[in-house]
Amino acid sequence: MSRRRLLHGTAGAAVAGTLGGCAMGGEADGDTAKGVASAANPLGVKEDAPLEVVIFNGGFGEEYAKAHEAMYRERYPKSQIKHAATQQIAETLQPRFVGGDPPDVVNNSGASQMDFNGLVSQNALTDLGELLDAPSLDDPSVKVRDTLLPGTVDVGSYDGRFLSLNYAYSAYGIWYSQTLFAAKGWEYPRTWDEMIALCKTIKAAGIAPWTYPGRHSRYMSWPIVAAAGKLGGLDVIKALDNLEPNAWRHEAVRAAAEAYYQLAVDGYLQPGAEGMDHIQAQTAWCRGQAAFLSCGSWLESEQKAVTPPDFRMAIAPTPSLTSADKMPYEAFRGAGSEPFIVPAKAKNVRGGLEYLRVMLSRKGASDFTRKVSSLTSVRGAGDGITLGPGLTSVTALIEASNGGAFTWMYNSYYRKLERERIDGACAELFTRRINAAQWCDRVQKSADEFAADPAIKKYKRA
The missing domain is CATH 3.40.190.10 (Periplasmic binding protein-like II)
Structure with a gap:
């Protein structure tokens, strides 16, 4: 599976048509895992709630996700994490979305990704706006949204709602x-x-x-x-x-x-x-x-x-x-790519949001770059990492633009x-x-x- 298919893959017409015709929506009525919010736990994660993560096993592989899961487990040692990786995202998860039993975090990527138009129109995705306004893991005085590179929020927003975290960053x-x-x-x-x-x-x-x-x-x-x-x-x-x-x-x-x-x-x-x-x-x-x-x-x-x-x-x-x-x-x-979503009917929506917050920490982002040689949507997360000439020039491009990146949708x-x-x-x-x-x-x-x-x-x- 080439990096191109990884970053820019699309579901087939049959998959898109099926998604568009199935009832997958509803608010987060499947979210039964809620803890008490605090300064140390701003998203109110239930510490012992299980977390299920499904990763697209393409050009980036799955090892970076296992590192993120280990970071989550350090914060919530009582939580049991179920990890799965597949190239057949739609074929594997579409029945679970329809049945109201989706995972908590999905890396919806690859040639067989689930159609976003269908997911959005069926209200099948959690609004990630709460994640954007949460304090970052590295500095509680800085919101997560303020750690992201330009274009990340735009490319994951539909009708003003931030529904998809595009974790990798493409210039x-x-x-x-x-x-x-x-x-x-x-x-x-x-x-x-x-x-x-x-x-x-x-x-x-x-x-x-x-x-x-x-x-x-x-x-x-x-x-x-x-x-x-x-x-x-x-x-x-x-x-x-x-x-x-x-x-x-x-x-x-x-x-x-x-x-x-x-x-x-x-x-x-x-x-x-x-x-x-x-x-x-x-x-x-x-x-x-x-x-x-x-x-x-x-x-x-x-x-x-x-x-x-x-x-x-x-x-x-x-x-x-x-x-x-x-x-x-x-x-x-400049825009984010490699989309991550938290299904609206996930059993552990709070944990799903927190998992994304862990991914967006400096450690989570720099580990990703070291493992897969790609920048993330986290500002400055590649600092101090030895990059190839191409990625070095990308970071110079970003810096020279002084925030002047733009994208289309x-x-x-x-x-x-x-x-x-x-x-x-x-x-x-x-x-x-x-x-x-x-x-x-x-x-x-x-x-x-x-x-x-x-x-x-x-x-x-x-």
Whole structure:
């Protein structure tokens, strides 16, 4: 199971349809384990209540969870913890949700994750707002919410309720090899004009300026939307999330699409990339066949088997389109991933919330990073840990942004819109079968179809 499927897996249509048709909801009427709240026990955990944790056994494995469980057991030695790990999350847990007997904590991830739209619409998830307002484990004077990196709460919120803790943290941007750039005397471009000028130089040196996974062309939608948001401001992205009419035809979106379409028109994409999957494109990039790649911060871990020792991969923000962009160059897309939930009908909701609080401690978060080579959504939890060049550059990206991370939600609210419609439109755009204006029209038509479909639950991002 690749890191990509781990972080971005989706349930099959049959699973999603079944979830949407089953009654799984209700408030936390299954929560029978309640203790007395105190300064030492702010969430009111019943100290001897059993706790059941189910982990997705993918690229991160399950050992990190066993470490978190040990930390929980240190705090509540009378509690018996039942641990399970599976790659078949939906197949294993869907009957238990329907039967009103779900676990207390679920790592709802992987290709067979339970459909979030179905879970949310059936009120099957505990609102984690109480966790956000609880004191952090490390400093009682600091709330848990104030220990989290930007984008963590946004990506786990539905209709204003924080329902999913996305524990891992992914930064998205443009990747390049510091070794290659130093050898050639190239500087990463901060503006789009500089990008095009450098692409011309790179091509003249016999290297493809860009590669991309043509079989998953949505990867190239990420810099387009990021550039549009930086140009026009966060309201442009919120309009996309809210399926507003003509949102994808906004002048900022069109300008960004035209900019990245120029890569295809000017011959700056690696020949044959349209037939590559993500591993093939990333491997070509690691072998020095291309200079730039759009990806997230899981890239270093995913490519560790084929990355040359002296490659020194690094991530950078999408270049500014103009000197009048509303967001600074340093702004980047950053968001939590790897979702954890506490079912509304869990028998030990208090314990489930406390388990997440343990995960969000500095020790819990740093242990995770050491074990799986991925950052968490806890601010500064990677400090003092020896990181690879890629993750080191990610931490530098976060610091340089000075809190300027942003994200979008349409891929979470309406997963098929990105996975099928935008993916297909990008495949056409970067093979020049449609132009940028047609791309905007095509994606807008798809968004309008989603907006008009009464069977699809709609979400409003404020």
